Amino acid sequence: MPELPEVEIVTRALSRKLKGRSILEHRVHHPGVLLHDPHAGLGGPLRRFERGERHGKYMVLEFSSEQRLVVHLRMTGAFYFRDSDTPLQPHTHVEFQLDTGEWLAYRDPRRFGRIWWLSPNSSTNPLADLGPDALRLSQPEWVARISERSRMMKPLLLDQAVIAGLGNIYVDELLHRSRIHPQRAADSIPAARLGEMWSACRELLRLAIRNGGSSIRSFVDTDGILGNYQNFHLVYAREGEPCTTCGTLIKRIVVAQRGTWICPRCQRRR
Numbered sequence: 001m002p003e004l005p006e007v008e009i010v011t012r013a014l015s016r017k018l019k020g021r022s023i024l025e026h027r028v029h030h031p032g033v034l035l036h037d038p039h040a041g042l043g044g045p046l047r048r049f050e051r052g053e054r055h056g057k058y059m060v061l062e063f064s065s066e067q068r069l070v071v072h073l074r075m076t077g078a079f080y081f082r083d084s085d086t087p088l089q090p091h092t093h094v095e096f097q098l099d100t101g102e103w104l105a106y107r108d109p110r111r112f113g114r115i116w117w118l119s120p121n122s123s124t125n126p127l128a129d130l131g132p133d134a135l136r137l138s139q140p141e142w143v144a145r146i147s148e149r150s151r152m153m154k155p156l157l158l159d160q161a162v163i164a165g166l167g168n169i170y171v172d173e174l175l176h177r178s179r180i181h182p183q184r185a186a187d188s189i190p191a192a193r194l195g196e197m198w199s200a201c202r203e204l205l206r207l208a209i210r211n212g213g214s215s216i217r218s219f220v221d222t223d224g225i226l227g228n229y230q231n232f233h234l235v236y237a238r239e240g241e242p243c244t245t246c247g248t249l250i251k252r253i254v255v256a257q258r259g260t261w262i263c264p265r266c267q268r269r270r
């Protein structure tokens with residue numbers, strides 16, 4: 001499932017390829033993925049792409065016609081480009097024809113992903129409940145948002161309303177790098193350690209972006225290329241392998257209904 005680094009990679013790739021392009025028409029192969037704001041009517045023309053932004057795991061593609069496509073890839077959503085002679089890939093639900101004749105297609109086997117087509121007067125805002133982005137909030141803000149809560153660390157960090165962008169993979173990796181047990185109460189951790197965790201989080205996410213993201217099940221970039229960062233995971237999905245710090249075997253536990261990987265020695269519960 002794409003998290004912040006993977007969504008950042010897709011956003012950058014789409015921004016590069018769509019720069020200055022307009023969308024002439026779109027086709028819906030399976031309804032339900034592309035959503036228009038019912039109150040604002042159909043979205044207007046997607047004329048001249050201006051920029052792509054990412055907030056948490058959401059992508060916002062802005063056009064100079066003041067229309068926006070807001071995208072959440074959820075489990076298996078992915079974009080690819082094709083020309084008119086290339087057949088559709090299976091599970092393609094929506095496609096947009098560019099003024100170059102090329103098609104930007106969205107495929108999603110699980111079909112949980114969503115694309116909102118929004119006008120300036122749309123009342124829908126899929127980003128309304130999100131907390132600050134994990135790569136954009138300041139260190140004091142990070143410390144404050146975590147330390148004022150008594151919840152367990154893992155579900156807290158997964159909560160997109162608290163901090164946006166982290167999912168199961170990067171939360172496990174971050175807690176391990178910070179030597180914090182996922183079930184530890186957030187307000188029991190000293191501010192200095194949370195401050196170090198903020199730095200570790202930035203380092204982790206940037207490293208993952210540089211390595212093309214993590215391809216655990218199906219993540220590919222817009223050219224169909226797999227990420228590489230799964231090869232650098234220290235704990236995620238590495239049950240029974242030795243911890244790179246202390247050699248203790250990585251253990252899988254369940255926290256807040258999520259499979260969770262820890263080093264039981266480096267990450268003591270206390």
Ligand SMILES: [Zn+2]
Binds near residue numbers: 246264
């Ligand atoms: Zn260890």
